[in-house]
Amino acid sequence: MAYLYTLAVQILATAEPVPISEGGEGGGGLRLLLPVPEELIAGLIAFGIVFAVVWKFGIPALNETLDARAAAIKADLDAAEQAKQEAESLLDDYRAQLAGAREEAARIVEEAREAAEEVRADILSRAEAEAEAIRGRAREEIAAERERVAAELKQQVADLAIEIAGKLVAESLDVERQRQLVDRYIEELGGVR
């Protein structure tokens, strides 16, 4: 490497121009138009090297890279397409599940409402029945009480009447006879009411 470097420096520093053409026929710039043998040969060899490198290595390597890149891009696109489809099917699944869940929820709510309605109706009817029963019982009790009170009253009124009548008539009628009379009177009173 060091040798090559020294060599390169040595060559680059060799700037000594060739002596102006011998014999002075020189023609100056026109002579530049004529290729020099060693440069012609070197130029063709150097171009051959460039051509070989470009043709045998550069272009195949680049094509390989470009093919790999195209394949990678295609694979990426395919993967993206697949992922998209997967996502779409997943979304559909979720949508279906969501719809199912909504339906289910609605059904549950409906069921709950129906159950609640049933319970309400049940409670209501039971309450009504109970109330009716209570009312019935109360009515019966009231009726019985009235009956009892009426009977008692009747008794007391009869007793009172007899007592008063007895006092008024003063022993004119016997007790049994008076009772019958009073009873009839009360019956008549009941009919009037």
Add this chain to the structure above:
Amino acid sequence: MEQLILASGECDLTQQTVCAPADVTELFEYRIPVFEILGFPITRTVFLMFLAAAIVAAITFFGLRRKAVVPGRFQAAVEALFGFVRDEVAIGIIGPHGIRYYPYLLAIFLFVLVGNFFEITPFVNFPITSRMALPASLAALTWVIFIAAGIKRQGVRYVADILWPPGVPVFLRPLVGAIEFVSTFLVRPFSLAVRLFANLVAGHVMLTLLLTTGLVSLTTIGEIGALKGAFGIAWWALGLAIFLFEVVVIVLQAYIFTLLSAVYIETSVNPAH
């Protein structure tokens, strides 16, 4: 440094305005071999030609060896360079068939580009494409290729149609045929070679004269006086401006050489024009 460019010892700015060599070939001919390989002289120019080939090979190798699917900067740049010649020149000019000529056009483009760039490469400062050997041999290769392509594609008709062009009034055919023949087979390779050669010669001459004169006048300003020294600085500044301008010339001439090679091949393989 001066001796690298020119025998500036001969330059006497008290007598001259610009340091010019007695013969312009002094700026181009380096024919004293530094050493020989099997009798073949390795001169500075010969060495630079192989150096250019080595640089192209290195750029190709290091640029494309990794084959990364996601390229780094350097790989992307080399790929862009290759892709440019393939898409814009080979396929863009010649058409789908152009892919066959892509390796040749690419090799020409890269080799001429690096050879041109030696014009402004520090410590080299010498475009190998300013030596007629290179443009001439590459133009000759293009010449052989476009003639071979024409004959392969059209057979004898390729030459016949040039010598006796159809679609031209019969009495004009000999004249047009002769002009076409000279233009296609003689002028084309010559103009192709000379265009590249002359551009690089001109650039090298301008840069050498202006920068050398500037350098010499700056170092000898005490002897030549302030006025001439100012001239020298002006030359030097102009030289630097042209230095930048030459970057354009370098790239453009490499492109034009490749492009015209493609155009010539195209006229051979697509006779419809």
